[in-house]
Amino acid sequence: REAWTDECLFLQHSIALGLAIESSTSSTYNSHLNSFINFCQLHHRLTDPTPDTLSYYVVWLSHHIEPHSVDTYLSGITNKLKFMLPDVCATQCSPLVTRTLQGHKRQLSKPICQKMPIGEHDITCIIEAVGLHPDYDNSLFIAMLITGFKSLQRLGELAWPDSRNLAVIH
Structure with a gap:
């Protein structure tokens, strides 16, 4: 086996990271990140995902979608930013963010109702x-x-x- 050049290692590493999640999941996560960026622009906040910013995002988003889905948005944002901002994972799990989300789940969530199966x-x-x-x-x-x-x-x-x-x- 031969040693690879740095360019080859970088290329193969980039390909592996790019294929780490399904393309449909990646597309959804891009949408979640765009939602966060849009929130920051609308509210004149820095796009740095601090506990304060993420918790305000949770408050805002919980009034537009089902609060139980906000977890998925936070996961998508974290997934897209964790390579550039390693602290974003800890920020997502911070007590301020988790307790804000927990409060909105109790306040704004609707009971789950499932449709009857087709017969x-x-x-x-x-x-x-x-x-x-x-x-x-x-x-x-x-x-x-x-x-x-x-x-x-x-x-x-x-x-x-x-x-x-x-x-x-x-």
């Missing part, structure tokens, strides 16, 4: 609603619905995503 009767009703002469889109939808129901698949496993970057080829 065979529901599928029959959909087929009858489409009628005897369905167009192509309706026929495709019914085929996907029955296939997913019988094989216990999710819609994401049956449809091709709009973004080529999110497509998973088996």
Whole structure:
């Protein structure tokens, strides 16, 4: 085995880091980071993720989305910034940030309500609603619905995503 040049090591290291998380997750984390940057710009705050800034972000975001989802936003921000700002992980876990989030979960969260699962009767009703002469889109939808129901698949496993970057080829 031969020694690699610094450029080769840097390139391979960058590739490995870039592939550490799924592209769809990375895209979501980019959106979370953009949300944080937007918050900082709107409120004339520095984009340095201090406990104060992150806790104010939690307060602001909790009024726009379900507070239980704010954890995911903080994880995305931390994931994107931890290589440039190693202290961001400790900041995310600071008592000020965690207690602010805990308080908003108690104050603003809505109870979780799940939809009833689809049954065979529901599928029959959909087929009858489409009628005897369905167009192509309706026929495709019914085929996907029955296939997913019988094989216990999710819609994401049956449809091709709009973004080529999110497509998973088996």
